Amino acid sequence: MLDVQNVTKFYGKVKANDNISFSVDDGQIAILLGPNGAGKSTIIKCIAGLLRFEGEITINKHPNRSLEAKAALGYVPETPAVYDMLTVAEHLEFVRRANRLEDDGLAERLLERFDLSNLSDKLGKELSKGMQQKVSICCALLRKPSVIIFDEPMVGLDPYAIKELKQVFQELRNEGSSVLISTHMIDSVEDYWDIAHIMANGAIVASKVNNGNSGAPDDKSLEELFFENTEGVRNQS
Amino acid sequence: MRALSYLFAARWKNWLKSLIKSPVQLIVLLLIVGLLVFTILTPRFSEPEEYRDVSELFAIMILLFAAMYIMTCFNGITRGGSLFSMADVNLAFVSPIRSNKILFYGLIQQLGTSIMVGLFLLYQYAWINMTYGVSFGFILLVLLGYGLCVYCGQVTSMVIYANVSDSLKKRRIAKSIILGLCAVAAGYIAYQVYTDSRDIIPAAVAAINSKVFAFFPVAGWLKSAIAGVFFGNILSAVLWGCVVITYIVIVAILISRTGDSYYEDVLQSTERTFKAVTASKSGQISEATPENIKLGKLGIGKGFGSSTLYYKHRLEDRRARVLIFDTLTLVFMGVSIIFAFFMRNEGIAPIFLFSTYMMIFSAWTGRWVKELVKHYIYLIPETPFRKLLYCIRGTAQKIFLESLIFYLIISTFADVTVPEVILAIITRASFGLLFMSANIFIERFFSTVTVKFIAVMLYFLSMILFAVPGIILAVVLSITQAIPLPENILILASLLVCNIIVTLVAMYASRNMLEYAELNN
Numbered sequence: 181m182l183d184v185q186n187v188t189k190f191y192g193k194v195k196a197n198d199n200i201s202f203s204v205d206d207g208q209i210a211i212l213l214g215p216n217g218a219g220k221s222t223i224i225k226c227i228a229g230l231l232r233f234e235g236e237i238t239i240n241k242h243p244n245r246s247l248e249a250k251a252a253l254g255y256v257p258e259t260p261a262v263y264d265m266l267t268v269a270e271h272l273e274f275v276r277r278a279n280r281l282e283d284d285g286l287a288e289r290l291l292e293r294f295d296l297s298n299l300s301d302k303l304g305k306e307l308s309k310g311m312q313q314k315v316s317i318c319c320a321l322l323r324k325p326s327v328i329i330f331d332e333p334m335v336g337l338d339p340y341a342i343k344e345l346k347q348v349f350q351e352l353r354n355e356g357s358s359v360l361i362s363t364h365m366i367d368s369v370e371d372y373w374d375i376a377h378i379m380a381n382g383a384i385v386a387s388k389v390n391n392g393n394s395g396a397p398d399d400k401s402l403e404e405l406f407f408e409n410t411e412g413v414r415n416q417s
Numbered sequence: 418m419r420a421l422s423y424l425f426a427a428r429w430k431n432w433l434k435s436l437i438k439s440p441v442q443l444i445v446l447l448l449i450v451g452l453l454v455f456t457i458l459t460p461r462f463s464e465p466e467e468y469r470d471v472s473e474l475f476a477i478m479i480l481l482f483a484a485m486y487i488m489t490c491f492n493g494i495t496r497g498g499s500l501f502s503m504a505d506v507n508l509a510f511v512s513p514i515r516s517n518k519i520l521f522y523g524l525i526q527q528l529g530t531s532i533m534v535g536l537f538l539l540y541q542y543a544w545i546n547m548t549y550g551v552s553f554g555f556i557l558l559v560l561l562g563y564g565l566c567v568y569c570g571q572v573t574s575m576v577i578y579a580n581v582s583d584s585l586k587k588r589r590i591a592k593s594i595i596l597g598l599c600a601v602a603a604g605y606i607a608y609q610v611y612t613d614s615r616d617i618i619p620a621a622v623a624a625i626n627s628k629v630f631a632f633f634p635v636a637g638w639l640k641s642a643i644a645g646v647f648f649g650n651i652l653s654a655v656l657w658g659c660v661v662i663t664y665i666v667i668v669a670i671l672i673s674r675t676g677d678s679y680y681e682d683v684l685q686s687t688e689r690t691f692k693a694v695t696a697s698k699s700g701q702i703s704e705a706t707p708e709n710i711k712l713g714k715l716g717i718g719k720g721f722g723s724s725t726l727y728y729k730h731r732l733e734d735r736r737a738r739v740l741i742f743d744t745l746t747l748v749f750m751g752v753s754i755i756f757a758f759f760m761r762n763e764g765i766a767p768i769f770l771f772s773t774y775m776m777i778f779s780a781w782t783g784r785w786v787k788e789l790v791k792h793y794i795y796l797i798p799e800t801p802f803r804k805l806l807y808c809i810r811g812t813a814q815k816i817f818l819e820s821l822i823f824y825l826i827i828s829t830f831a832d833v834t835v836p837e838v839i840l841a842i843i844t845r846a847s848f849g850l851l852f853m854s855a856n857i858f859i860e861r862f863f864s865t866v867t868v869k870f871i872a873v874m875l876y877f878l879s880m881i882l883f884a885v886p887g888i889i890l891a892v893v894l895s896i897t898q899a900i901p902l903p904e905n906i907l908i909l910a911s912l913l914v915c916n917i918i919v920t921l922v923a924m925y926a927s928r929n930m931l932e933y934a935e936l937n938n
Contacts, residue, residue, distance in 0.1 A: 228796070274793070277722075
């Protein structure tokens with residue numbers, strides 16, 4: 181379970197996140213929606229323990245910078261970061277060894293699943309951005325995390341990989357993992373989310389639980405809710 | 418042209434504005450200027466000594482210029498050169514402005530950048546003045562020459578690339594011509610040294626300063642122009658200056674003759690530069706990797722937990738064909754060995770001083786620095802200090818090995834004793850660790866400084882400040898003679914003790930560096 185309470189983050193004088201609170205239960209897929217500059221990536225990096233912040237973030241009830249939290253967390257960054265001098269397979273070996281995991285064949289299965297098996301001996305610097313993103317996703321999944329956060333995971337992926345990734349999201353939910361996905365592409369998440377938080381100007385401005393289409397006249401679609409809550413903020417800024 | 422002049426002025430104006438808006442940048446800039454003033458004033462506090470022959474300085478200058486020019490041209494064969502930013506390519510190239518005007522804009526812009534690249538030369542004033550007795554005006558002249566040399570190299574590389582990029586055979590021929598030129602120059606020096614009855618060094622200096630060498634492209638011309646100003650031979654200065662200007666004009670004409678097609682030639686190199694700059698701005702460090710990498714044995718193979726970092730670094734080093742040292746370290750070690758050869762009869766002190774000084778410029782090249790800008794290390798579920806130790810292990814080993822090899826080599830020809838060599842190995846290694854800890858300290862406490870120039874200057878400042886306690890102790894003990902030991906041993910030992918203490922304190926202060934990243938990507 182992921183719990184974010186009253187998180188505020190400043191970059192110098194700029195407030196990137198303003199008193200953000202939300203949680204993602206076990207077996208739940210939460211999405212962070214928002215226009216560019218809304219503060220989605222900042223809160224994701226705060227959760228990953230990459231940024232200093234005010235407030236509290238816990239992963240499975242452990243502070244996010246504790247070793248227990250790090251062991252439970254998977255993180256797919258917005259910009260895929262791969263090592264120039266390591267092959268695809270060696271990236272997974274590095275993550276496995278660094279996290280003290282035994283070789284149970286999961287690395288090979290992930291490479292197969294994301295169509296990387298024939299590229300396993302390719303160096304990081306030789307990969308396209310989409311391929312690098314796939315490696316990044318495999319590295320995060322290899323850790324078998326109970327909480328996993330994705331920052332704009334679809335960017336750069338081909339339709340086959342997007343389809344596979346959506347399948348992975350569902351599997352992670354079924355296995356009881358807490359999944360948080362940040363995106364600005366509403367279409368890409370329309371069919372599998374459980375709870376959505378809409379962000380603008382560093383704050384969560386609306387939340388919606390996915391109850392399917394209730395048919396009620398006031399039941400707005402995610403897209404309608406998004407524009408209703410972000411256009412006004414955008415015009416103000 | 419009005420659009421381009423507006424662009425040029427707006428860029429400078431916005432840079433100055435950003436400086437005023439950021440007090441940290443301004444303070445660091447003032448510190449940098451302060452350090453420069455200190456460097457300029459330092460020679461005033463020392464007693465005038467007997468200066469070395471200034472022709473040595475001219476020989477060093479021509480070698481530096483030649484190396485820069487040749488390397489830039491050589492690079493141009495495979496990678497091309499570019500005077501433009503990605504914004505220029507996307508906005509100016511497609512706008513209705515004549516390509517020649519855009520080229521002129523690029524040339525002017527690049528001239529400023531080339532001179533900025535050589536600013537490090539100004540900080541060499543203290544030792545150059547104390548050794549050769551030259552003025553600060555002379556160093557400014559050398560800076561101008563260096564900037565022009567780099568500039569000529571860059572525009573030449575554009576021309577070379579435009580003419581050879583389409584054929585492997587042409588590339589080979591171009592490479593052969595450049596290497597042939599170097600071989601002829603080296604052969605000329607070797608022949609002169611062989612036939613000269615004097616010692617090797619004065620003979621080599623005389624050969625490099627000879628009239629024949631004045632014709633060496635760009636480097637020889639610039640050196641001759643600077644020498645003309647220095648010795649008051651205005652005719653020579655003007656003549657060689659005109660040769661350089663004519664060369665630049667001819668190269669510019671050659672580029673412009675390719676018409677709009679030079680856009681295509683610079684596009685690839687501009688994109689490459691843009692990628693590197695973007696990666697750098699977003700906190701990533703791009704590695705200068707060989708074009709064809711031999712994978713060799715696959716797999717990291719060893720390590721569990723934090724120790725995996727160390728074995729991964731070994732694998733990456735092997736792939737980068739670094740085996741033991743990176744190219745920059747090898748270059749600086751080579752320069753230090755040459756210096757030691759010059760000073761072989763002067764004892765351990767000048768050799769130690771110079772080799773340690775050169776280490777400042779290679780100390781920030783460890784693989785651990787590259788590790789900090791990726792998220793993986795922060796997510797490893799182990800204590801930050803343990804991760805830090807394994808992350809720097811490889812670099813620390815290299816530092817010791819570098820010191821050992823350097824002093825073993827120089828002990829074969831220099832006038833040094835065995836205890837001096839042993840102590841120098843350990844003390845120089847301690848300086849390496851000290852500089853590395855200074856880097857770590859800056860990463861820990863100033864990682865939010867994203868302006869590259871400021872960050873680099875902070876590195877240099879911290880290294881100097883960290884070395885100060887040892888230098889003070891060494892000076893005090895040397896003057897007071899409080900401990901009855903030979904002076905060189907006393908100085909090296911006091912530096913060693915202080916370095917270890919400062920390194921440990923800095924490492925302790927930075928022990929949680931890997932807890933937060935403050936990554937910008």
